[in-house]
Amino acid sequence: MPELPEVETTLRGISPLMLNQSIVDTVVRQRQLRWPLDKNLAQKLRGQKVLATRRRGKYLVLQLTQGELILHLGMSGSMRWVERDTPPQKHDHVDWIFSNQQVLRFTDPRRFGAIVWTDAAAEQHPLLKDLGPEPLAAEFNVEYLFQRSRKRKQAIKSFVMDNKIVVGVGNIYANEALFQAGIRPGKAAGRVTKLQYLLLVAAIKKVLSQAIKAGGTTLKDFVGGDGKPGYFKQELQVYGREGLPCLVCEAELKLVRIGQRASTYCPQCQS
């Protein structure tokens, strides 16, 4: 999936063509996503104008004339503009046809993605209301993270991937940020020092910003809203590099599982 940079890339790619356009129709080919799609989705969206778009964590939100549409790309989702009458492929589950004749297509092989309409502000919705701060916001800082971590025995990697602590730090960037900060992924969050948190916050902000700038990381077939791949993969220093030499000290990178997720680290550089 798209991690935060890929979601941001998608948002930037799909927004311009839909702003101030009305939804003419919603074509649903597969209702079974993370949650079954609302049977009345097409009816609820018909004629609604997209007034604004935004991102909260890995959720995309379309502000409509009435209510908001919450979208999530799960592990394998993507959205892109397609030409009208482009034949749908196997996993092209939903199309939105806009008043300017543009067609926005939601594709998601694994179907962990979500499409949820809400009549109130998306931030009040149960899916979004308990989310932690945005990683690139000023309120995500060393004091905040250090304070939240005290007495917590959870592995630091799971801790920073917890959306209640901070949103948008997925497996790839958690691995990268911990490497850059010199912290072992399995270390208890409560035992990570304040200095290490200072480095970690900086690393998270840096790696996410750089990935956004590069248009996200394309591992398999991620494409942004413009259909182009991301170019961050070449920047990855530890993710997917287990068994290879550390790019800093040449020690062999190790692989462990933390919270059922692959965690790669350098036994020399990270403590």
Next chain:
DNA sequence: CAGCGCCCCTGCCCGC
């Protein structure tokens, strides 16, 4: 409550 597994699902890669 914190924290850990399980699970949703398809595709792909690897070893036999």
Next chain:
DNA sequence: TGCGGGCAGGGGCGCT
């Protein structure tokens, strides 16, 4: 070449 097993960018949920 075929098949089973394991793994994949997420995260809600139920259980201890």
